[in-house]
Amino acid sequence: MEWEIVMGLEVHVELATKTKIFCSCTTEFGGAPNTHCCPVCTGMPGTLPVLNRQVVEYAVRAGLALNCDINQYNKFDRKNYFYPDLPKAYQISQLYLPFAHDGKVQLHTKSGRDVTIGIHEIHMEEDAGKLVHSLFGDTTYPDYNRCGVPLIEIVSEPDFRETEEVIAYLTKLKSTFEYLGISDCKMEEGSMRADVNLSVRPKGSTEFGTRTEMKNINSLKAIERAIAFESKRQIELIESGGRVVQETRRWDENKEKTFAMRSKENAQDYRYFPEPDIPPLYITDEELAHYRAICPEFAEAKAARFVSDLGLAQEDAEIIAGSKYLARLFEETNAIANDPAEVRYWMMTQVLYFMNERGVQAEDIKLAPEKFAQFIGIVKAGRINRQVGKQVFESMFFGDDSFDVEAYIKEHDLEIVDDKSLIEETIAAVIAENPKAVEQYKSGQTKICGFFVGQTMKRLKGKADPAAVNAVLAEALKKL
Amino acid sequence: MQITEELVSYVAQLSRLRMSPEETAEMQKQMSEIVSYMDKLNELDTDGVEPLSHIFNITNVLRDDTVAPSYAREDILKNAPEHTEETFVVPKTVE
Numbered sequence: 345m346e347w348e349i350v351m352g353l354e355v356h357v358e359l360a361t362k363t364k365i366f367c368s369c370t371t372e373f374g375g376a377p378n379t380h381c382c383p384v385c386t387g388m389p390g391t392l393p394v395l396n397r398q399v400v401e402y403a404v405r406a407g408l409a410l411n412c413d414i415n416q417y418n419k420f421d422r423k424n425y426f427y428p429d430l431p432k433a434y435q436i437s438q439l440y441l442p443f444a445h446d447g448k449v450q451l452h453t454k455s456g457r458d459v460t461i462g463i464h465e466i467h468m469e470e471d472a473g474k475l476v477h478s479l480f481g482d483t484t485y486p487d488y489n490r491c492g493v494p495l496i497e498i499v500s501e502p503d504f505r506e507t508e509e510v511i512a513y514l515t516k517l518k519s520t521f522e523y524l525g526i527s528d529c530k531m532e533e534g535s536m537r538a539d540v541n542l543s544v545r546p547k548g549s550t551e552f553g554t555r556t557e558m559k560n561i562n563s564l565k566a567i568e569r570a571i572a573f574e575s576k577r578q579i580e581l582i583e584s585g586g587r588v589v590q591e592t593r594r595w596d597e598n599k600e601k602t603f604a605m606r607s608k609e610n611a612q613d614y615r616y617f618p619e620p621d622i623p624p625l626y627i628t629d630e631e632l633a634h635y636r637a638i639c640p641e642f643a644e645a646k647a648a649r650f651v652s653d654l655g656l657a658q659e660d661a662e663i664i665a666g667s668k669y670l671a672r673l674f675e676e677t678n679a680i681a682n683d684p685a686e687v688r689y690w691m692m693t694q695v696l697y698f699m700n701e702r703g704v705q706a707e708d709i710k711l712a713p714e715k716f717a718q719f720i721g722i723v724k725a726g727r728i729n730r731q732v733g734k735q736v737f738e739s740m741f742f743g744d745d746s747f748d749v750e751a752y753i754k755e756h757d758l759e760i761v762d763d764k765s766l767i768e769e770t771i772a773a774v775i776a777e778n779p780k781a782v783e784q785y786k787s788g789q790t791k792i793c794g795f796f797v798g799q800t801m802k803r804l805k806g807k808a809d810p811a812a813v814n815a816v817l818a819e820a821l822k823k824l
Numbered sequence: 825m826q827i828t829e830e831l832v833s834y835v836a837q838l839s840r841l842r843m844s845p846e847e848t849a850e851m852q853k854q855m856s857e858i859v860s861y862m863d864k865l866n867e868l869d870t871d872g873v874e875p876l877s878h879i880f881n882i883t884n885v886l887r888d889d890t891v892a893p894s895y896a897r898e899d900i901l902k903n904a905p906e907h908t909e910e911t912f913v914v915p916k917t918v919e
Contacts, residue, residue: 361889368892377910381900388903398889419877426840428914441877477916485911488900613838618877626883 345583346547349575350555351504351540355517356495357527358471358535359402364492365470366393366436366622371494373533377476377487385492387432393621399494400443402526403468404627405635406496407444409520409642410463416627418443420468420619425612428486429472437497439616442467443625450644451512452662459509462501471495490534502541502552507571511564514538515666519643522668528707531562538567543588544578553578554588558602561595570595574602646671654684660692669706670695676713681720690720694737711741719749729809732758761808767800767816774799775820785821793817825863827856 364371367384384391407414421439447463473491477484498517504510518529518536529536538561543553558574561567578588593602641649647665650656656664664670670691678687698704719740723733736758740747753759761767774796775782784792793814800813832851836843843851894900897910906913 362891363889369894370891378897380894382895394887396889397886482916484914484916623878623882623885
């Protein structure tokens with residue numbers, strides 16, 4: 345039988361405010377355990393939480409960017425549960441009237457399909473603390489630094505059918521929130537976390553199967569593997585006559601498997617009730633109009649502009665525009681260098697290579713556009729060739745602020761050899777020292793030309809213009 | 825709504841309360857009285873009345889996003905029944 349996978353996502357995004365959602369403790373990542381804490385975020389009796397206005401702004405702008413209807417009148421509720429990651433024994437969240445609902449996100453997947461994913465709702469809530477479990481003993485050590493960090497939870501409709509749609513969705517959320525400047529969305533650091541609700545059904549069926557919820561997935565690669573594992577598990581279970589149990593399953597990255605979490609943790613009865621400490625929130629028409637007005641240009645619009653105005657190929661434009669940081673480097677460098685094709689070349693070959701192969705994150709790129717543009721000027725003036733350029737670019741890319749392109753080229757003696765007589769001399773020497781290769785050439789093996797070019801470049805330490813070497817070589821071979 | 829002994833025990837368990845059979849019986853009586861008062865309130869016609877979400881007629885009590893110093897860790901930890909120099913200590917929560 346052919347099966348169809350049905351998925352819905354719950355994505356938690358930490359908002360990049362300076363302080364926590366209900367108190368003035370810093371939200372800075374890391375820090376010694378329990379040093380970013382006060383009586384409010386550790387749930388001491390008699391304290392009064394007060395909502396951070398920046399949280400409201402960031403949340404509403406996220407809602408608008410995901411095409412949601414905004415509940416201008418919205419409010420908070422208490423979700424009660426006993427677990428030591430939350431010292432109050434309840435989480436302040438939004439259940440009955442979340443601030444945003446009924447949005448939609450348009451996706452363009454890797455295989456080129458256009459898909460629309462519905463957003464059921466988005467609510468504001470507080471993050472929980474981090475629990476460190478002792479390896480051998482029977483104790484757990486809570487660290488409440490993260491407790492009270494503002495989150496939005498984006499609940500999608502069960503509209504996902506393929507893994508690539510999930511990847512495209514998360515990539516788009518990250519890109520959108522980066523452009524808005526409301527979150528850094530680092531999955532590895534936990535500032536963006538996805539729970540995947542997954543069920544399977546016979547293809548063509550319109551009824552939903554029983555779903556499981558997978559938690560603890562902290563990278564796009566892990567999500568791909570978790571979906572592959574869990575869908576296969578459910579299909580095999582059903583095909584062997586079993587049935588799927590509705591439960592929460594933990595993805596174990598090392599074992600590459602999902603595990604049922606303790607049934608006690610599954611028995612949830614949160615006894616929600618209206619939060620008496622936080623008065624309702626009213627978002628005015630003026631605020632909404634203002635947030636719409638300051639909405640930045642997002643990835644699709646930017647990519648379209650890169651294609652129409654700057655002549656980039658669609659695929660390249662999507663990759664560069666997909667990241668606020670790559671797009672900024674591209675645009676600011678091009679503003680000075682005024683050569684989009686050349687800037688694109690170095691970004692798509694070198695920068696992307698460093699990101700894919702060496703794990704460089706776009707937001708961590710330090711390269712200044714001024715320096716990048718200066719480098720491009722040097723390449724275009726023919727002062728270094730492309731091969732040498734790669735070496736210079738790499739040193740510049742990983743170098744610190746004090747890196748000086750001109751000084752580097754001088755110090756390493758990388759300037760191009762455009763002395764025609766030197767190239768002629770070198771080629772003559774290569775020909776004289778390799779009679780065997782000359783014989784091969786004379787017997788019609790013209791492929792051997794590559795050997796001569798290689799030897800010549802090697803002697804010139806790669807600094808000659810390959811086109812010039814080819815031209816001089818052709819002359820020399822003619823004379824043989 | 826019928827308040828059974830099972831329901832009282834269930835709510836007690838959710839709230840992490842340990843109760844003797846006498847206390848459970850007492851709670852069952854008191855909770856039944858509270859819930860029957862709700863029935864009384866339900867006799868009122870509330871069509872077209874917006875639910876009250878807060879007892880005061882106020883909205884938007886907000887603060888600016890400005891960092892203030894957190895508490896000294898020893899002060900945060902000192903009320904806990906058990907703690908180390910850095911963290912609270914609780915019974916292990918995973919298998």
